[in-house]
Amino acid sequence: MNKRIKLILIIFAIFLLVIIANVTIKNLNVSKVDIEVIYKGSDQLITKNQVSILLNKKYGSFTNYKRKEIDEEEIEMFLKKMNFVHSVDVYLDLLGVLKVSVVQNNPILRIINNRGEQYYIDDEGNVCNILKRKSANVLIVNGDIGEALRGVQKIDSVKTPIIYNTYIIASKLRQNGILYNQIDQIYYDKKTKYELLPKVGDYVIRFGGMENIDDKFLKLDNLYKEGFLEFGWDNYSEVKLEFDGQVVCVRK
16 A cells, blocks of 8 residues: 555545544533623623523523534524624534623613603614613603604614714713713703703703704813812702803802
């Protein structure tokens, strides 16, 4: 037997062993399930246990499955239907462990419309369900809001302009640590437009419409950094940002 034929036979034998090993491994059962939930800095709304319960209800125990029966893509699609889930990665490792990594949405707003319906809006403008067991410590948005979000996956400026604008306001607030820690609620009024309600103090910030929005935030930032430090906020009932180049504070 010449060296070339011998080499071919060795390669064929290795190839055959790999196929046999692969078939054997795929016929083994899943060894266990390892679930991870990533929160991206937001409040915990879903837990590993809740994800496990969802999967068990849908599929039963994965340790009863052979590895070849696992459809990672199907499992990912199932979990992605839960609209408080941002993304999912499912795979089997070499030891037969089914790895399930879930990234939770990062809610920044809680919308309460005038029908009493409630939804979260996350940092990418996606609509998320309110979960009964837990709630996120985020800005509350209410007032004259007739826009419904049922069946909506992502807000936009055409179909839901009021909610979209509150999302823009909230996003701007999140970029400023001082302001974000001061504001507790956004209220929409058909006449006066958007109002900001602070966490501390008995006054209303009249934000108005969406024109000159960056200028309004700059004025409000300066007010908290300088004006309120000198004069306090207890003496005022209103802070008006609608006027060009100035902030009007109305005394009680």
